[in-house]
Amino acid sequence: MANQTFEPRIIGFLCRWCTYTGADLAGTSRIQYPPNVIPIRVMCSGRVDPTFIIKALVEGADGVLIGGCHPGDCHYSVGNYRCWGRFNLLLKLLDQFGIERDRVRLEWISASEGDRYAQVVAEITETVRKLGPLNWKEKVIAKEAAA
Amino acid sequence: MKKVSIDPITRLEGHGKIEIFLDDKGDVANAYLQIPELRGFEKFCEGRPVEELPRITPRICGVCPEAHHMAATKACDAVFHVEPPSAGKKVRELLYNSFFVGDHTTHFYALGGPDFVMGPQSNPAERNILGVIAKVGLEIGGKVIKCRALQHDIARIIGGRQINPTCGLPGGVSKAITEEERKTIEEAATFFVEFAKFSFQILEDVVLKNKAYVDLILSDMFKQKTYYMGLVDKDNKVNFYGDEVRVVDPDGKEFAKYQPKDYLQHVAEHVEPWSYLKFPFLKKVGWKGLVDGKDSGIYQATPLSRLNASDGMATPLAQEQYDRMYKTLGGKPVHATLATHWARLVELLYAAERTLELAKDPEITSPNVRTIPTETPTEGVGIVEAPRGTLTHHYITDEKGIVKKVNLIVGTTNNYGSISMAVKKAAKGLIKAGTQVSEGLLNMVEMAFRAYDPCFGCATHSLPGKMPFSVEIFDGKGNLIQTLSRS
Amino acid sequence: MSKGKLALYWAASCGGCEIAVLELREKILKVAEAFDIVFWPVAVDFKYKDVEAMADKEIDLCLFNGGIRTSENEHIAKLLRKKSKVLVSFGACATWGGIPGLANGFKRESILERAYFETPSTDNPQKTLPQTGYKVPEGDLTLPSLYDRVMPLKSVVDVEYFIPGCPPIADRIWDVILVLLSGKLPPKGATVGILPKTCCDECLKTKEEKKVKKFVRPWEIIPDPKKCLLEQGIVCMGPATQAGCGAQCTSANMPCRGCYGPAEGVEDMGLKMLGALGAIVDSTDPDEIQKVVSEIEDPMGTLYRFTLADSLLRRART
Numbered sequence: 001m002a003n004q005t006f007e008p009r010i011i012g013f014l015c016r017w018c019t020y021t022g023a024d025l026a027g028t029s030r031i032q033y034p035p036n037v038i039p040i041r042v043m044c045s046g047r048v049d050p051t052f053i054i055k056a057l058v059e060g061a062d063g064v065l066i067g068g069c070h071p072g073d074c075h076y077s078v079g080n081y082r083c084w085g086r087f088n089l090l091l092k093l094l095d096q097f098g099i100e101r102d103r104v105r106l107e108w109i110s111a112s113e114g115d116r117y118a119q120v121v122a123e124i125t126e127t128v129r130k131l132g133p134l135n136w137k138e139k140v141i142a143k144e145a146a147a
Numbered sequence: 148m149k150k151v152s153i154d155p156i157t158r159l160e161g162h163g164k165i166e167i168f169l170d171d172k173g174d175v176a177n178a179y180l181q182i183p184e185l186r187g188f189e190k191f192c193e194g195r196p197v198e199e200l201p202r203i204t205p206r207i208c209g210v211c212p213e214a215h216h217m218a219a220t221k222a223c224d225a226v227f228h229v230e231p232p233s234a235g236k237k238v239r240e241l242l243y244n245s246f247f248v249g250d251h252t253t254h255f256y257a258l259g260g261p262d263f264v265m266g267p268q269s270n271p272a273e274r275n276i277l278g279v280i281a282k283v284g285l286e287i288g289g290k291v292i293k294c295r296a297l298q299h300d301i302a303r304i305i306g307g308r309q310i311n312p313t314c315g316l317p318g319g320v321s322k323a324i325t326e327e328e329r330k331t332i333e334e335a336a337t338f339f340v341e342f343a344k345f346s347f348q349i350l351e352d353v354v355l356k357n358k359a360y361v362d363l364i365l366s367d368m369f370k371q372k373t374y375y376m377g378l379v380d381k382d383n384k385v386n387f388y389g390d391e392v393r394v395v396d397p398d399g400k401e402f403a404k405y406q407p408k409d410y411l412q413h414v415a416e417h418v419e420p421w422s423y424l425k426f427p428f429l430k431k432v433g434w435k436g437l438v439d440g441k442d443s444g445i446y447q448a449t450p451l452s453r454l455n456a457s458d459g460m461a462t463p464l465a466q467e468q469y470d471r472m473y474k475t476l477g478g479k480p481v482h483a484t485l486a487t488h489w490a491r492l493v494e495l496l497y498a499a500e501r502t503l504e505l506a507k508d509p510e511i512t513s514p515n516v517r518t519i520p521t522e523t524p525t526e527g528v529g530i531v532e533a534p535r536g537t538l539t540h541h542y543i544t545d546e547k548g549i550v551k552k553v554n555l556i557v558g559t560t561n562n563y564g565s566i567s568m569a570v571k572k573a574a575k576g577l578i579k580a581g582t583q584v585s586e587g588l589l590n591m592v593e594m595a596f597r598a599y600d601p602c603f604g605c606a607t608h609s610l611p612g613k614m615p616f617s618v619e620i621f622d623g624k625g626n627l628i629q630t631l632s633r634s
Numbered sequence: 635m636s637k638g639k640l641a642l643y644w645a646a647s648c649g650g651c652e653i654a655v656l657e658l659r660e661k662i663l664k665v666a667e668a669f670d671i672v673f674w675p676v677a678v679d680f681k682y683k684d685v686e687a688m689a690d691k692e693i694d695l696c697l698f699n700g701g702i703r704t705s706e707n708e709h710i711a712k713l714l715r716k717k718s719k720v721l722v723s724f725g726a727c728a729t730w731g732g733i734p735g736l737a738n739g740f741k742r743e744s745i746l747e748r749a750y751f752e753t754p755s756t757d758n759p760q761k762t763l764p765q766t767g768y769k770v771p772e773g774d775l776t777l778p779s780l781y782d783r784v785m786p787l788k789s790v791v792d793v794e795y796f797i798p799g800c801p802p803i804a805d806r807i808w809d810v811i812l813v814l815l816s817g818k819l820p821p822k823g824a825t826v827g828i829l830p831k832t833c834c835d836e837c838l839k840t841k842e843e844k845k846v847k848k849f850v851r852p853w854e855i856i857p858d859p860k861k862c863l864l865e866q867g868i869v870c871m872g873p874a875t876q877a878g879c880g881a882q883c884t885s886a887n888m889p890c891r892g893c894y895g896p897a898e899g900v901e902d903m904g905l906k907m908l909g910a911l912g913a914i915v916d917s918t919d920p921d922e923i924q925k926v927v928s929e930i931e932d933p934m935g936t937l938y939r940f941t942l943a944d945s946l947l948r949r950a951r952t
Contacts, residue, residue: 050905050912054946071920084920086912088927093908096194096739096934098951141948148773154682157675160649162706168772176772183706183778186646189753190745191736195935198853202891203939206733209650209801227853253656257677271679277666289660296659307886309657310650310801311893314886316853321887415757418750420765421775425749425756434757520853541754548851549931554753590679604648 008128010063011056012037012121015045017075018110019067025114033118034125037065045069045106046079050090053104058136063103063128065120070108080108102127103134148176151578153589156180156596158258158275160210161559161603165570165592173580178571180596182424182563188608192553197226197524197544200553201315204540207557208605210253212311213246213302214533214558215605218540220315221389225408225527226542227317227520234513235319240388241332241505242305242312243531247387247498248339249298250534251450251491254600255346256291259488262594263354268587287349294342297335301502304328317524319517326512333506339499340464346492347468354488355475364485365476368576369595371439372397372482373565374429374446377453378532384461385453385497387532394429395456397441399480403431407528410539414556424606426564427556437568445568448536448561449599450490455480462504465497484569487598491534524548533558535602560606562599569595638694640669641685642724643714644676645707646734646784647700651725652676654801655697661808668815669695682710685717693718695814699801701727701734701943702785706778715791720814726800726893728787731943733800735784738942738949739934742782784943795820797827798876800893800940806878825876825898832897833872833890837881839863845916849929852889863889864914869936874900874907891939902946904937 014020020041026033042048045068053064066087068080087106094101105127107120148171154164162184170176188207192200201219205212217239224230231239254260257276264282265274273281280288299309305324306312314320324332354360363369379393380386392410394403405413416425417434428434428444435443446452454473460466472489473479481490505511526543536558543552559566573595577588644652652674656662672693673680696718702708715721726732737745750756750763766779787793797810806827813819813826820826834841841862850867857866863884864870870889872881878894896903911930915923930936938945 046913050909051902051946054902054905058946071918078918081915081918081920081923082913084912085915085923085927086909088924089908089912089930089933092928092930093904093933093937096932096950097947099947136947136951140951150773155675157679157681158677160652160676162644162675166773166775177770179770179775181775181777183704184646185749185780186703186734187737187740187745187749190740190748191734194739194932195736196851196931198851199891199932199935202888203733203736203935206648206650206800209648209653212648212650223853253653257656272670275671275678277663277671280663285663288663292659292662295656299657303882305886307884307888308882309803310653312886313883313888318853321852322859411754414755416753416755418756418758418762418764420762421768421770421777423764423777427755430757517856519856547931554755556755586679602649 006129006133008036008062008125009060010037010065010124010128011061012039012065012067013042013045013048013052014039014067015069016041016043018069018073019117021111022067022109022113022117025112026118029114031115031118033121036125037121044074044076044079045083046074046076048083050086053090057099057103057134060137062131062134063124065124066106067109067117068106070110073110099134100131103131151584151589153593156593158261158597159601159603160208161601161606163603167574167578167592169578173582175575175578178574178592179421180567180570181422182603182607184603184607185423186608189553189555192550195550197223197542197548197550198317200542200550202311202313205311207608208602209310211250211533211535211558211602211605213243214531214538215540216306216312216315217243217388218529218531218538220317221529221531222527222540222542223315223317223529225529226524226544226548228522229318229518229520231319232515232518234510235516235518237505237508237511238305238320238324238516239315241502241511242302242314243388244498244501244505245298245301245332245336245339247534248343248495248502249295251495251498252291252294254534255488255491255495258600259597262590262597263360267591267594268585271586271590274590290342290345294339297338301332301335304332316517318520321517323514323516324512329506329512333503336499336503336506340496340503343492343496343499344464346495350489350492364483366576368573369484369569370482371484371565371568371572373439373443374402374432375452375455375480376446376448376537376561377456378530378537379457380461382461383458385457385494386461387498389531392530392537393456394446395480397480397482399455403429407530407539410528410530410541410556416556424560424563424603427561428564437564439565439568445564446561447565448558449487450494451481451487453532454490454493460493460497462497462500464500465493468493468496484595484598491600533602533605535559535600535605536561555608557605557608559599559601559603562601563606566596566599566601638669639672639692640665641673641693641696641714641718642671643673643696643698643710645698645700645711645728645787646703647725647727649676650801651699654804654807657804658808659804665811685713688717690716691719694720696721697724698722698787699725699728701731702781702787702790703734704778704780708790711787711791720794721791723787723793723796725802726798726895726940729796729798729944730895730941731784731786732940735941735943736935736939738783740950741952742780783949786944794822796825798825798895799827799879802827803879828876828878828894831877833875833877833879833881833894836877836879837872837884839884841865844914846914846926847916848926851931857887859887863887869911869930871907871937873910874903891936893940895941903941904933904945907937908933
């Protein structure tokens with residue numbers, strides 16, 4: 001099953017107004033949490049093109065975290081609703097591709113929720129660790145051609 | 148043994164190769180028509196909403212997409228337990244019959260025709276549609292192009308697109324025909340009827356007046372006696388769109404008649420290890436191998452079969468030509484493979500007349516062309532005649548109409564047994580000890596399959612995947628002495 | 635002026651691209667004036683051995699349709715590449731795998747089992763399977779092997795140009811032939827035979843604002859033929875599809891399914907459309923948004939109808 005020394009690599013698309021700021025708060029508060037999420041700051045969770053999520057998985061990520069503002073709090077009013085609609089449709093697509101839903105997660109984390117950020121990162125790290133490495137390129141794409 | 152290959156076979160739709168084995172004397176020991184292509188429609192349609200299948204299955208074949216579209220649409224009706232309104236059914240039939248005009252024209256002039264117009268052993272660089280046009284002249288060539296063009300225009304009017312129509316939905320069609328469109332279609336249909344009559348003149352001048360060709364048509368080398376299958380209406384007249392499937396035996400007597408939903412009681416498919424294509428046969432007779440005759444379950448589903456299996460044509464001019472053909476060839480049923488080209492023209496004329504009939508029908512411009520389904524979808528079978536044979540689509544869905552299982556028995560697949568036998572017989576008849584095996588002679592072997600207007604893309608909708616490898620070693624008496632395999 | 639040499643070939647395809655070329659109608663005679671057709675199995679009797687006998691780059695233009703599904707498809711692709719100056723990936727299947735690419739959603743063995751064991755009409759108690767090599771009493775027969783997935787042409791050989799469409803429409807094919815005959819060749823790797831922007835731009839239906847309260851299946855409603863289908867809740871690929879076809883399907887009141895492929899610059903067509911669909915739900919209630927989006931059936935088959943084999947993920951993990 002899952003290799004105990006396997007360290008998942010998880011890409012985090014974090015909205016600048018809420019989650020990214022929350023992550024900063026986790027840092028300045030010296031909260032301890034796993035280092036497995038590589039943060040990428042976006043202006044809004046509504047900026048997250050589903051292509052980013054899949055590209056991350058294809059290029060070597062084992063999981064993807066998206067962080068945005070709570071419903072009603074989006075700096076641009078509706079961006080997080082768009083993200084939510086896309087995310088739910090993407091889950092259905094992942095089922096069809098045979099990618100475990102638990103590898104991707106969308107959370108609403110506000111600027112003041114540093115501890116929540118740390119908790120979510122810890123949770124997704126463990127979940128993905130149990131699922132094991134994805135290695136999509138090596139295991140699925142490169143499984144090449146011939147007879 | 149020496150092996151002579153024809154690879155790929157040409158002037159048909161799809162892929163294939165013929166391997167001819169010559170014994171030490173130089174006679175043909177056997178000939179195999181192998182189909183090397185697969186795509187897997189019966190599997191990859193699973194999980195799709197069933198109403199998408201009339202748009203996915205036409206990609207089984209771009210020469211006869213309307214056939215798959217129509218069979219799929221009828222299967223969708225059956226799945227949803229819904230009937231289209233009368234006008235919706237007529238619009239579908241109009242699209243369908245005009246398609247037959249175009250498709251049969253393509254075969255007669257571009258696929259099968261060059262063998263007769265240019266000569267079976269003529270220069271391959273000229274033995275094609277361009278050579279035909281150069282020989283018969285631009286005026287005639289222009290008519291052929293115009294006929295096909297008009298048919299595709301009708302497909303665009305009714306189905307949205309020239310190739311791969313989209314209008315079929317469970318319960319009807321997506322678009323009604325306006326009066327202006329109807330006038331365009333009627334004009335085209337009038338041309339179709341004249342063109343069909345004109346094509347008979349070509350048949351007369353190029354083929355029937357040429358004794359060598361007539362001898363070829365009637366030769367034993369190009370003859371098989373099998374069962375014959377075709378869709379008929381309630382009067383047992385040929386009908387491409389629907390009603391029941393009728394099968395007659397090699398003597399012409401009715402052997403079976405069934406509704407689409409009962410097809411599994413009548414047809415089964417046999418597998419051989421040397422081809423990706425399966426061999427359908429009549430269950431009630433059984434699979435007896437690649438042999439013809441009353442005791443073999445092999446049947447044909449071709450224009451000739453449809454005429455053999457029917458009691459006539461539903462339109463007057465076509466009925467005249469039907470009578471003339473059978474009178475000339477000595478009565479029903481006709482077993483001469485090459486006569487299929489003739490039967491194809493009879494169908495061309497019928498399709499043209501029927502298109503004109505429907506174009507003039509007052510209901511054809513009705514806006515009421517679709518009934519919204521209300522029942523829970525379950526399972527359904529849709530059957531139409533594809534130009535190349537009886538086409539069966541069978542779908543099973545869940546309660547939301549998402550496809551769970553698909554089974555397809557496609558036009559040309561029906562004929563695989565008889566095409567294989569025809570190729571072997573022609574090879575044996577043409578190549579004997581001492582014969583110089585020229586390109587032209589090999590082309591004549593190909594003529595045996597070309598009469599069927601095969602569509603091997605259609606036939607090979609399936610996909611087996613990587614094969615375990617097996618070698619069987621036979622002694623000179625054909626006894627298996629050793630098997631080596633790798634799985 | 636000497637005539638050029640033209641070849642057309644079909645790999646894992648359906649013949650629709652051949653018919654599309656015939657849809658040039660009288661213009662086919664102009665093509666015949668400029669070119670000798672040296673290989674075109676649907677219409678002309680030249681065989682593989684005739685191609686093998688040609689010199690390298692003897693063929694001036696090769697229009698190759700169909701995806702790569704078998705060893706024969708790959709072999710002929712490489713053969714034609716060698717013998718051709720300009721190789722064009724013609725149509726959806728060659729360019730992205732096309733509809734046969736949907737097989738990439740399934741395990742190859744399951745496809746085999748379905749065709750040869752499971753289908754209710756198959757009578758095969760011995761579980762015979764077609765073999766790549768089989769000995770009959772007279773000698774050896776071979777069949778090409780089947781790859782475990784569909785690939786676009788560009789995965790196995792270098793390609794000069796891409797023409798999208800399932801099939802490409804005649805007007806666009808003619809545009810391309812004129813360009814190639816003019817000598818003013820586009821840069822290598824260009825997609826040709828297209829028009830600017832997306833299918834929506836060509837569609838004649840009235841477009842207002844994309845706000846959907848409910849997604850419906852095409853058979854569930856009779857849509858207003860004058861209005862945008864997507865705005866009426868019918869999933870339509872128009873916004874994500876390259877223009878060029880004249881928006882034919884919507885003219886018959888049927889939604890676009892994307893046969894002209896992704897818009898220029900887009901890497902993954904399905905995900906782009908997914909992003910659009912997820913964003914047009916007319917609600918600010920997360921539960922309602924989730925419910926409405928769940929009404930979209932079979933995203934893989936609808937969003938990647940023609941492009942699954944060329945998607946970022948390429949195939950399902952099975």
